Amino acid sequence: MSDGMRLLPWNGPDGQRCYLSSDASGGYLSELADDMEAAQLDTAEELLRHTSELLNEPAEATARELRFCVHRLCEALRDVLRIVESRGGRVT
Numbered sequence: 001m002s003d004g005m006r007l008l009p010w011n012g013p014d015g016q017r018c019y020l021s022s023d024a025s026g027g028y029l030s031e032l033a034d035d036m037e038a039a040q041l042d043t044a045e046e047l048l049r050h051t052s053e054l055l056n057e058p059a060e061a062t063a064r065e066l067r068f069c070v071h072r073l074c075e076a077l078r079d080v081l082r083i084v085e086s087r088g089g090r091v092t
Helices: 028-056 063-090
Strands: 005-011 017-021
Touching: 005 028, 005 063, 017 028, 028 063
Parallel strands: none
Antiparallel strands: 005 017
16 A cells, blocks of 8 residues: 555454554654564564474474474465565555
């Protein structure tokens, strides 16, 4: 969205998307969203590193561990794609 609406990195109470109406960055919610995005990106990197380690030792990884990693990676990918959409909408 390029009309001053920022897609936030969390959903509303009913699972709907949340947007912040703002024509400038630096407000409290904007900074909170920046911090949340940074945490989500850090988590994605950590999950990727952990999953790579598991895959490098396939005899050590159980199906349960790999399923857990796949679920967490899906969540992280969803978060990262939302960040990309949000940031892409703010590029002018």
